[in-house]
Amino acid sequence: MSEAGQEIQRLLETTVRRYVDSGAAIIKVDSTRLGLGFQAVDLTRHHLLIETAKGTEELSLITKVATALEQRVTAHLYEQGAKVPFIWPATGAPISEERSLVCFQDVDYRTDYGKLDLERLQQCEISALADIHGKNRGLRHELSWLLFADLSHITDMLHTRFRPQWEAAKLNEAFNEEFGPYIPIVEAAARTIIDDMVTVIKDETTHTLIHNDLNPGNVLVHDNQEVFFIDWEEARYGSLFLDLPLRCRTTQQVLQYREALSVQGFELADAQFTTLFSIASRYLGLRFMSWNLGAWMDNAPAKADLIRYLHMVANESLHT
Template sequence: MRFEIGGGMDLIEETVRQFLSDKAKVLDVESTRLHSGYQAVDLFRHRILLESEGRQEYSSVITKMANGIERRVMKRLLDQGANVPFNRAGNLDSDHRVLLCIQDVDYKTNYQNLDIGMLQHKEMQALAYIHNRNRGLQEELSWLPRVSRTYIETIIHGVWRPAWEEAKHNERFVETFGTYISEIDAVSGKIVDELEAVWKDETTHTLIHNDLNPGNVLVHNNDDVMFIDWEEARYGSLFLDIPMRFDRSQAGEYREVLASLGWELPADTFGQSYRAASWYLGLRYMTWSLGAWLRDPGTEAGLRRYLDMVVV
């Protein structure tokens, strides 16, 4: 497919020279439009034939029309040496969507042959580095949106609740998941108040990804992880990231990793904050799954995972 977004080829060539080889010449680019998911706009994968010093080889990059938050966060984290793809954008200042070129993290990854334990450990270290490196920087990160009560209420009452009420009127849903309904109704009635203590606790504030679903944590070359898609990034409590990646026992390990970096979080409040954040994230992320399950029963495992985050 021909890549038609204005300035796209120039940006690809600049990215190649900056991160792959300053001597490389782009001989050919084969572009494929990718499924955009919920956020991504004009998402393409580009298979690039390069020539450098008489040798030819293929590489791959991704381009997307990214918002200003993602472009600035990706550049910041790359400069900090965090586990994000290499990336380049022509404009970091505009709040409008601008073309971003990033490393194609997992195009060589064999997902059938992964050392899960090793990768989970590396992910824990990598996320803790990002959280610790950017904690307490409210003024420096003043351009990031804040988590607020209004934001939480919009997610729960404006996004989740309509999907939940519709699902409860579906006989097949009630038959399959009826045992969850009363407890989730009870949690949903108090979650905004329960979570207020979490998002207001400035001692836990840092740069957060705020959308750490499995599709946004990729394996690179089978031996490392990278975090992608920072469109929803916020300045807020790190607890709004943790439950999406680590269960209760793993969260304790994560607390220890943070402590090894010099960030001590009190044990007596850690569990309470984790629980409230888990409730909220379970509700938030089941929203899509509620509709998907009614169309595709194969998504049941994903929906059940989010239901369990609320009731377990």
């Protein structure tokens, strides 16, 4: 076994003994490379057969080369009891650009996505998100190692992710035929959104730990029963409205989220909530449509998501 293979084997053994069974032994490992993520990190699924005092059982774990930020945020949230995967090592090291090999719980390897109670799971998701936001509100000092989602961050997201893809899409004849009526709406929103977002960013009552990248791929179902949030690589401290519009699609979900926050003593005035939700929806629609703008013609889910992001920009995203 290579030196890299030995490192992975030791990491898997340590993770199993810490989170599954302290006396467990790994009998067999089948590893499958899952490719490279957006941040060019190695991602591998390991299907394990382990021996415990109760007999043999199967288990799946994920290894990747993760940033210190993702490690620290995930470990922090796991300690809070949040719906996130367990991780090892759970480092508290200073945040840097360096990456290191870590092992995560494989959240959805036993999930049957064809047999989901979607309504119940959506309720679980909203409650889990409100729990994270509520527990970390007012912890700016304790979480000072997190970067703040400030105006420069907003501007960078728009200039590097949205704008190049949008300009290319406008030159696409098929895009113009399919989505032409949305082009002036998007252009108008893009002209003012940075100034508009000042209101969201400056509202300190909504500041908390945010995921900041809650696209559908980062929200997984665990064992058909629970919803987990993964990939905290872009986490920041900032307005909860930088997460919320991406996951709330109905007025009922908004009400459920607000009720879950109120249980933790956190309530927002109706006018304040409506204004910030509307502004943030426009921004998030612009930011997250970028990949879909280049993929919608050959990918039905990408087209569906693009339509949703366009609706967000037009403030048409909430349904009764």
